[in-house]
Amino acid sequence: MSSPPEPAVVVEGVEHRYGTVTALGPLDLRVPSGSFLVLVGASGCGKSTLLRLIAGFERPSAGSVRVAGAEPVPGRGAGLVFQAPRLLPWKTVGGNVELALRYAGVPRQERAERVAQLLARVGLHDVAGRRTWQISGGQQQRVAIARALAVPNPLLLLDEPFAALDALTRERLQEDLRRMSAETGRTCVFVTHSVDEAVYLGSRVVVLTGRPGRIALDRDIDLPRAGVEPDELRGLPAYAAYRTEIGHAVRDAAQEKPSRTV
Template identity: 75%
Template sequence: MSSRPETAGAGEEVAAVRLHEVEHVYGGPGGPVAALGPISLTVPPGAFLVLVGASGCGKSTLLRLVAGFERPASGTVRTGGAAPVPGRGAGIVFQQPRLFPWKTVGGNVELALRYAGVPRAERARRVPELLERVGLHDVADRRIWEISGGQQQRVAIARALAGDDPLLLLDEPFAALDALTRERLQEDLRRVSAQTGRTSVFVTHSVEEAVFLGSRVVVLTRRPGRIALDLDVTLPRTGVEPDELRALPEYAALRAEVGHAVRAAAA
């Protein structure tokens, strides 16, 4: 795979994420297993892309390729015009928060800022700002084991936002949470996304979550994952309360369309 960075022509914008004819294969005792592709996909800056599909369709594999944790068997992956490098250019939130339990809530965020090269004086200012953004301004001094699972995932999101990376990658971050907490965090993430304008790629099994969060939804087929549906979501991103958004006829229509595509793709 070539490491030469992409360049934009006059008046063009470098894509936040670009996949071209990407395929990925895993080895196994029974021989190679085709996990993904071929897939070509371009994500412009500021988009909130949601990948949805049945288990084993390659959603998390695609996310790992974008993060640079793995390299494709064939094709090219670019983030911001260059080959992705693990730990650079993207904040990542996993299904489990993966926090440091011996540190406080604020200490976990402060550590992420330190790794991002933020000076100490600025870290002291930004920690409360980041915690305020995810609704945790009043628990900064608590230890991780003293807060709920939903609050821990909020810390993970604040930590991912700490480095001002242009890309945010989220691999089923709410899957282990109860329905009410999950819904609240969906609303918080949608608000934070609108505030920051960062490009996000979010993996989920949930059709409801995909339509609520995404400005664009891509449905993947069963393995090897290919694009079954690529849908722009035209619902308003700001100025509408979550309950009002979920009550819109357009929301119900999109949910039905995506749900039908997921079921057909998994068949």
């Protein structure tokens, strides 16, 4: 009998401190390959800290983090999308994506085709020659996602990438991301403050307590995805039930009331 696939991310006994302040932990978490994990909680609960540990930007004060079985290395183990797109304004849209391909070691003769493919995937096939300041905020965030997808690794980390966008653009990009995740099979770890966003995107939602961040609720989200329109999905009784449960857990966790892990 074959052994089960190795988890994409394993967090064991992790604590993280800034000086005398414990920001996170103790915390244990396993993220199966191909899943879409959403971390949700109040400000200061350690969501972004955990994401930085997974990305390798910081090392835990105690415990260990493994990505694909190894200690994470910044810029290698995962594609990253932040709240601000962080694009290079002196380069074109295509130039920003091409730079990511160059750093990933893609040969020069293959880059133009790959840039076109990546921009088409995020619905920007017609703006490759524009400067980044000539496109909307939502389009800039699509470029950031395309740039993250340019790096050939199976893990995508997203730190509140839609928080600064208007509601309509945010919903559109949520649907785009959910579709791209299903098509590419990449493991996603997504940070948000929004309970609705967590339930809509996640195959699994983890709620963190107030500082130090610990797991207050760990809930699989069992909702139909393929062939279901966003409004239809949000109208399901099960969707409302998940929203209610997770919303209560977030409020309780922010007040440092223990919830449950399931």
